[in-house]
Amino acid sequence: MNLDATKLSELDAFMAETAHKTNSHSYVIAVLHKAQQLFGYLPREAMDYIAHAMNIPTAHIWGVATFYHFFNLKPVGKHPVSVCMGTACYVKGAKLVLDAIKEELRITIGETTEDGIFTLQETRCIGACGLAPVMMVGDKIYGDITPKKAVKVLAQIRKETV
Amino acid sequence: MAENTTGYRYYLTLCDGPTCMQKASRTMRETLERELARLHLSDKVRILVSGCLGMCQKGPILIVNPGYAMYGRLTEEAVVRIVEEHLFNNRPVLDFIIDEDHLFNKFYRVFGDVNFFGKQMRIALRNCGVIDPESIDDYLCVRGYEALAKVLSVMTPWEVIAEMKKSGLRGRGGAGFATGVKWELTAREKSDVKYVICNADEGDPGAFMDRSAIEGDPHTVIEGIIIGGYAVGARNGIIYIRAEYPLAIKRLERAIAAARAAGLLGQNILGTAFSFDIEIRLGAGAFVCGEETALMHSIEGHRGMPRPRPPYPSASGLFGKPTLINNVETWANVPVIILDGADWFATLGTKTSKGTKVFALAGRVNNTGLIEVPMGTTIRQIVFDIGGGVPDGRRFKAVQIGGPSGGCLPEQYLDTQIDYESLTQAGAFMGSGGMIVMDETSCMVNIARYFLEFTQDESCGKCTPCREGTKRMLEILTRITEGSGTAEDIVRLERLGALIKRASLCGLGQSAPNAVLSTLRHFREEYEEHIQHKRCRAGVCQAMLSYAITDACTGCGACRKACPVNAISGTQKTLHVIDQKACIKCNNCFVTCKFEAITKS
Numbered sequence: 138m139n140l141d142a143t144k145l146s147e148l149d150a151f152m153a154e155t156a157h158k159t160n161s162h163s164y165v166i167a168v169l170h171k172a173q174q175l176f177g178y179l180p181r182e183a184m185d186y187i188a189h190a191m192n193i194p195t196a197h198i199w200g201v202a203t204f205y206h207f208f209n210l211k212p213v214g215k216h217p218v219s220v221c222m223g224t225a226c227y228v229k230g231a232k233l234v235l236d237a238i239k240e241e242l243r244i245t246i247g248e249t250t251e252d253g254i255f256t257l258q259e260t261r262c263i264g265a266c267g268l269a270p271v272m273m274v275g276d277k278i279y280g281d282i283t284p285k286k287a288v289k290v291l292a293q294i295r296k297e298t299v
Numbered sequence: 300m301a302e303n304t305t306g307y308r309y310y311l312t313l314c315d316g317p318t319c320m321q322k323a324s325r326t327m328r329e330t331l332e333r334e335l336a337r338l339h340l341s342d343k344v345r346i347l348v349s350g351c352l353g354m355c356q357k358g359p360i361l362i363v364n365p366g367y368a369m370y371g372r373l374t375e376e377a378v379v380r381i382v383e384e385h386l387f388n389n390r391p392v393l394d395f396i397i398d399e400d401h402l403f404n405k406f407y408r409v410f411g412d413v414n415f416f417g418k419q420m421r422i423a424l425r426n427c428g429v430i431d432p433e434s435i436d437d438y439l440c441v442r443g444y445e446a447l448a449k450v451l452s453v454m455t456p457w458e459v460i461a462e463m464k465k466s467g468l469r470g471r472g473g474a475g476f477a478t479g480v481k482w483e484l485t486a487r488e489k490s491d492v493k494y495v496i497c498n499a500d501e502g503d504p505g506a507f508m509d510r511s512a513i514e515g516d517p518h519t520v521i522e523g524i525i526i527g528g529y530a531v532g533a534r535n536g537i538i539y540i541r542a543e544y545p546l547a548i549k550r551l552e553r554a555i556a557a558a559r560a561a562g563l564l565g566q567n568i569l570g571t572a573f574s575f576d577i578e579i580r581l582g583a584g585a586f587v588c589g590e591e592t593a594l595m596h597s598i599e600g601h602r603g604m605p606r607p608r609p610p611y612p613s614a615s616g617l618f619g620k621p622t623l624i625n626n627v628e629t630w631a632n633v634p635v636i637i638l639d640g641a642d643w644f645a646t647l648g649t650k651t652s653k654g655t656k657v658f659a660l661a662g663r664v665n666n667t668g669l670i671e672v673p674m675g676t677t678i679r680q681i682v683f684d685i686g687g688g689v690p691d692g693r694r695f696k697a698v699q700i701g702g703p704s705g706g707c708l709p710e711q712y713l714d715t716q717i718d719y720e721s722l723t724q725a726g727a728f729m730g731s732g733g734m735i736v737m738d739e740t741s742c743m744v745n746i747a748r749y750f751l752e753f754t755q756d757e758s759c760g761k762c763t764p765c766r767e768g769t770k771r772m773l774e775i776l777t778r779i780t781e782g783s784g785t786a787e788d789i790v791r792l793e794r795l796g797a798l799i800k801r802a803s804l805c806g807l808g809q810s811a812p813n814a815v816l817s818t819l820r821h822f823r824e825e826y827e828e829h830i831q832h833k834r835c836r837a838g839v840c841q842a843m844l845s846y847a848i849t850d851a852c853t854g855c856g857a858c859r860k861a862c863p864v865n866a867i868s869g870t871q872k873t874l875h876v877i878d879q880k881a882c883i884k885c886n887n888c889f890v891t892c893k894f895e896a897i898t899k900s
Binding site for chain 2: 263
């Protein structure tokens with residue numbers, strides 16, 4: 138896979154900014170954040186590219202990228218879906234919501250639907266405990282969600298996307 | 300607040316916390332502006348936005364000043380009436396005012412006649428919901444950066460440290476190490492470079508104190524960090540914050556830029572010889588990075604794994620240099636201690652725990668939200684007075700304090716005081732301040748399993764007791780919740796738990812078994828019921844449920860069609876029955892039934 142040239146030059150510019158700072162290697166996580174923001178996930182090619190540019194072994198970058206939950210190593214669907222699994226949401230029935238979504242989309246955590254619309258992601262507490270249980274689609278938060286409401290919301294979004 | 304007060308008749312504060320925003324405080328603002336314009340009030344009323352007020356349950360919230368009239372559960376219609384009657388005709392609209400019984404608030408600001416705030420005392424959160432977090436001028440109006448000016452002009456670093464020690468402030472991140480002592484240890488180290496770190500990697504599920512503190516009042520945290528830098532002789536400050544908190548990051552970036560522009564950060568701060576700057580580093584979703592050595596590895600660009608201590612960060616921390624690391628809430632207390640004095644601060648709280656503590660109150664409780672109470676407040680006061688008790692007439696069962704490292708406390712511990720020692724003695728843990736209330740619909744075995752699943756997943760894998768031990772404990776718990784536990788399993792859990800606590804490398808492993816051990820201590824009979832009688836009294840563990848259809852059944856046939864194993868039989872318009880042997884307890888019928896005719900027990 139070839140990486141988009143304009144995106145790469147943006148990444149280059151970002152890396153150039155960090156290169157002159159003291160302890161410049163410590164910025165590798167910031168660079169990976171930038172790469173994920175540009176490409177939507179972290180393609181292997183991008184990691185190789187960063188390794189060359191920052192003069193860090195790919196193995197180290199791979200180690201970092203796989204350690205942190207925030208980084209996706211596979212492409213992500215148009216609408217990332219997650220159900221908050223924080224304690225407050227859990228106590229108020231988040232697991233039933235998650236089960237309903239899994240069944241509706243026929244995918245499990247970390248997978249993307251065949252049509253590329255939804256990716257089900259694992260998520261920790263998002264701090265909206267006052268609204269528990271909570272579902273997130275993209276940046277939008279749906280509070281006081283029930284299994285039925287969740288399925289309805291997803292169906293609506295699918296209809297709008299197709 | 301910052302601008303000239305003449306000309307404005309009213310000041311409105313609209314809560315912009317995530318809960319209120321979700322409940323449409325944005326559209327409220329539009330309605331408000333439209334209505335003000337309609338009555339030609341636009342130049343007589345100023346609208347301010349504030350960070351989370353903490354009263355999430357009653358949002359969106361609007362405060363009208365002067366008078367501190369607090370309106371809640373705003374609707375379009377309410378806004379229209381408030382503008383017409385209160386702002387135009389000067390008559391507060393009683394229908395929408397949040398009012399509970401008495402007026403009682405000791406500190407800094409009267410928050411209106413609301414019980415929710417009555418028992419509270421706001422120090423770390425003193426400006427949250429009061430000032431505009433994106434305006435440095437607003438912060439300056441509430442004595443902002445005055446503590447920094449005082450420190451730089453009339454105090455030596457050692458005097459600052461002495462003041463911190465005298466205040467009795469202890470780390471709010473969980474373990475409760477004396478803050479002043481930590482500062483002193485770092486200050487004593489001789490090094491050309493030192494670092495000061497703010498730990499904003501708030502990972503506990505059910506905790507959102509740090510995020511709200513930063514979103515509501517970023518400058519307080521920044522001021523605290525600068526003072527810390529002066530005291531220990533550092534020039535570099537770093538805020539390590541979760542990438543999952545975009546608004547908090549944005550507010551911090553703005554606040555740092557504004558402080559730099561005002562000469563409060565950078566070279567020769569306020570014209571003195573002291574130079575200091577702050578940089579933001581993002582986490583990437585790893586719970587263990589809240590542990591200080593793991594956090595520093597993450598800043599250095601490595602996998603966030605902890606290392607054994609000593610050496611402590613004060614001697615050899617970030618990039619091998621002496622490092623002072625404190626949590627957000629700890630930093631937010633610093634300017635107050637400097638301004639109002641350690642003697643005053645030390646009068647608050649209990650003998651060993653001074654000041655206040657912020658908690659994120661959530662779960663099965665009427666008023667969920669962010670609260671700050673003096674140390675020594677009892678759990679009962681928090682849950683029933685501030686939290687308003689358990690909803691739907693259900694019975695209180697337990698409160699979980701301290702996140703995955705903490706424990707569950709039952710009813711007989713409700714009068715436990717909030718302080719580091721009392722909580723630890725009761726089998727819980729101060730932690731960073733998550734407080735989840737549970738009622739009888741929560742199964743304690745299942746809760747223990749939930750927390751262990753979390754810590755097991757977040758275990759970094761470096762040391763064996765944590766990596767393998769939590770996995771085995773999780774297997775045992777899963778077995779019990781699925782109905783195939785044995786009597787020896789309880790003994791195994793206890794033995795394994797004690798071992799993991801003793802042998803793990805960092806705080807994550809050392810506290811991971813707490814959830815299991817504390818529920819075993821206080822709710823042992825539930826474990827025994829699960830094992831011996833295959834019964835889950837809360838009706839949570841699916842494998843132990845049995846479903847039945849009551850007389851409320853109308854014979855519509857919906858459940859029959861929904862059943863994937865054809866375990867439900869019956870003809871149209873007659874009572875249906877479930878074949879218990881065939882039932883796989885999938886819960887489909889329960890969800891499908893429109894008449895609440897299906898029960899599970």
